[in-house]
Amino acid sequence: MGAGGPASELIMFIVAVLVAGSVAGGLAYVTNDIAGGITDRGAMLADSLRTDFAIINDPQNIPVSGTGPYTYTFYIKNIGKMKIPFTSDAVQVFIDGTLIPPANLTFTDVDGNPITSLNPYEVGQIQVTLGTALSAETHRIVVVLENGKKRSLIFEI
Structure with a gap:
């Protein structure tokens, strides 16, 4: 026990x-x-x-070419410290709340050469092709990167 x-x-x-x-x-x-x-x-x-960028267009003077379809040119500057992807797979564009299809977007450098990324402090162009012209009033473009960073610009036609 x-x-x-x-x-x-x-x-x-x-x-x-x-x-x-x-x-x-x-x-x-x-x-x-x-x-x-x-x-x-x-x-x-x-x-x-x-990662940061800016839309650097003059909001009073958006470049447009064509008589149907119409191509609007928006300038994007990489103001961050990292390279950002610059393709229709990585960047979404909205005009007045409507998503622009990737087939209607062209990404180039300022000389018109196709590119796939923007290095720091580099400027690129997003050319948006629309079937009809934007009306002569105030519009808003929103550009969204793949990481969710977005910038907008209110512009006039």
């Missing part, structure tokens, strides 16, 4: 150590997962802060 007390206490101690080890392991896993998520989110935020 004397050996039963210490044996049960030893078993209870071993069980307590196992439970404490399991809890500590679970907390370590959760803490590591949270730290990884914070690292990933920080990297995405840093990329977002280094």
Whole structure:
């Protein structure tokens, strides 16, 4: 009868150590997962802060060519620190809230040569081709990059 007390206490101690080890392991896993998520989110935020652009057109004088279809030219300047993709797959354009189909967009440098990206401080052109002319009033263009960064310009025709 004397050996039963210490044996049960030893078993209870071993069980307590196992439970404490399991809890500590679970907390370590959760803490590591949270730290990884914070690292990933920080990297995405840093990329977002280094990516920036501006629509640099004169809002009173938007270049237009053609008599149907009509091609409107908008100038985009990369004012960030990172190269930005400059293709119809990576950039969406809205005029007055309507998404312009990728087939109606042409991405070029200022000399008219096709390009796929804009380096920092470089200027590119987005040529928007529409079947009908925009009415002689105020319009709004919104340009959205693949990372969600967007800029808008209110312009007149």
